[in-house]
Amino acid sequence: MTASQYSHFRSVAELRAGVLVWQIVSPILIVFGTVGNVLSIIVLSSRKFNRWSSSVYLLGLAVADLCALYIGLLRQWIKYSFDSDIRHIHPVLCKVHWWLMYTCADVPVWILTAITVERLISTLCPYKSKAICTKNRAKIVLIMIVSLALAINSHLLYGFGKLEITIANETTIVIPCAPLTDAYEQFFGKVWTWIDLCKYSLIPFALLSTGNICIIYKLLSSSRKVKTQVAPTTSQTQASSGNERTSNMTILLVCLNFVFIACTAPVCIYFIGEPYWIPKDVPRNIQLQDPWWALVNMLMYINNSANFILYCLTGSRFRESVKKLVCKDTYSGDVTTTGVGNTINSRSAAM
Numbered sequence: 377m378t379a380s381q382y383s384h385f386r387s388v389a390e391l392r393a394g395v396l397v398w399q400i401v402s403p404i405l406i407v408f409g410t411v412g413n414v415l416s417i418i419v420l421s422s423r424k425f426n427r428w429s430s431s432v433y434l435l436g437l438a439v440a441d442l443c444a445l446y447i448g449l450l451r452q453w454i455k456y457s458f459d460s461d462i463r464h465i466h467p468v469l470c471k472v473h474w475w476l477m478y479t480c481a482d483v484p485v486w487i488l489t490a491i492t493v494e495r496l497i498s499t500l501c502p503y504k505s506k507a508i509c510t511k512n513r514a515k516i517v518l519i520m521i522v523s524l525a526l527a528i529n530s531h532l533l534y535g536f537g538k539l540e541i542t543i544a545n546e547t548t549i550v551i552p553c554a555p556l557t558d559a560y561e562q563f564f565g566k567v568w569t570w571i572d573l574c575k576y577s578l579i580p581f582a583l584l585s586t587g588n589i590c591i592i593y594k595l596l597s598s599s600r601k602v603k604t605q606v607a608p609t610t611s612q613t614q615a616s617s618g619n620e621r622t623s624n625m626t627i628l629l630v631c632l633n634f635v636f637i638a639c640t641a642p643v644c645i646y647f648i649g650e651p652y653w654i655p656k657d658v659p660r661n662i663q664l665q666d667p668w669w670a671l672v673n674m675l676m677y678i679n680n681s682a683n684f685i686l687y688c689l690t691g692s693r694f695r696e697s698v699k700k701l702v703c704k705d706t707y708s709g710d711v712t713t714t715g716v717g718n719t720i721n722s723r724s725a726a727m
Contacts, residue, residue, distance in 0.1 A: 385658045386666060394667035395456050401674050402453035405681045409445045412684025413438040419687075419697045430491065432514035434687075436521075437487045441680040444480040447473070449677045463553040467538040470553035474532040482525040482576060484680060485640065489580045490517050496587040499594050528575065535560045565651050573644035581637045639679035642672040 386394075416438040425431050451473065455461045463470040494509050501508065539551040555561035646669060654663055663669070687694050 385655055385662065390667055391662065391665040394665045394670045397667060397670035397674060398452055398456035401670075402449050402456075402677075405674070405677050406445050406449055406453065409441060409677075409681030409684075412681065413442045413445075415698055415701065416684050416687055418701060419694060422697065424693070424697065427511075429494065429509045429511045429514035432511055432518060433487050433491045433494070436518045437484055437491075437683060440480060440483040440487060441683060443476075444484060444680045445677065447480050448477050449673075449680075451477075452673070461553075467553075470538065471533045471536050474536045474553075475526075475529055478529040478532060478572070479522075479525045481676070482529070483522055485576055485580045485636075486521045486525070487518065488636065489583050490514075490521065492584050492587045496591055499591045535564060569644070569647040569650075573641075573648060577637060577641045577644050581641075584636070636679060639675045643676045646672045 417435060419425065420431050420435050420438070451462050463473050494514070497504075497508055535555055536553060537556050539554040539556055541549045541551070543549065555564055650663075654666075688698065
């Protein structure tokens with residue numbers, strides 16, 4: 377079978393373009409994401425940043441993003457570049473890789489949601505937030521997110537494996553990694569894709585949008601109250617200034633949420649439409665060369681690679697710490713801790 381036999385699906389040039397996207401873009405995202413997430417882990421683990429509950433989520437987010445890149449994207453790059461698939465090495469690797477891949481995709485999304493919820497609590501209940509948003513509770517929430525993601529995706533452990541099919545002339549066909557039953561294949565193709573769309577994209581985005589609207593409304597209300605004061609006190613002026621800075625970060629957070637949905641929704645939508653717009657006579661290995669399949673995956677992995685940029689854009693102290701870490705000779709001396717709390721809170725708002 378050659379690609380030219382399936383010109384009703386994609387031309388040979390289009391299929392080749394899809395493979396090139398995997399071969400060229402994947403290592404760029406892996407290298408960039410590795411450097412950015414490792415720097416994030418180093419900086420956020422320092423004493424200047426590890427006092428706040430937000431740092432727990434951000435560290436977890438960086439680790440989860442690294443896992444997503446190496447468990448998901450690295451496997452794809454190796455497969456398309458060297459024609460070797462880790463899932464085909466052993467049936468156990470087939471099961472475990474499917475399970476971990478979906479788990480690593482879910483965890484960063486829900487960590488992002490947890491950070492937004494924490495920021496909402498800090499905005500609506502500023503006096504109680506220190507007691508509510510503690511590092512220990514953040515660790516518990518992080519453990520719950522990982523545990524639930526592992527549990528929800530655990531059906532992949534028994535749904536996938538090595539499939540042996542005996543045809544009429546008693547010839548046995550072995551598929552190294554595939555759904556083990558027709559019923560599970562139907563579930564995975566037409567039911568699980570909708571569940572995945574909800575848990576990976578729609579529900580988190582709804583929570584993020586709702587939280588952002590509440591935060592913006594609260595900040596605008598506080599700003600109007602300060603402006604109505606004839607002669608605001610010093611504390612009110614400081615509160616107004618702080619609200620203004622937080623408001624700017626909150627607006628950025630809303631924009632980032634739209635970027636998030638733009639990066640994650642296409643791959644879910646592709647899965648949903650796959651049984652309907654891809655001809656059934658097209659083999660799986662040809663389907664996976666679809667350039668649209670490559671593009672929606674690159675968008676998804678950009679979401680795991682770009683958080684370092686977001687940290688730098690929303691935190692001046694984070695930028696200073698990175699510069700000091702990377703250019704020790706140029707940036708000597710300690711970075712002052714003044715305003716580090718605001719930097720972390722700004723990052724939370726930007727998430």
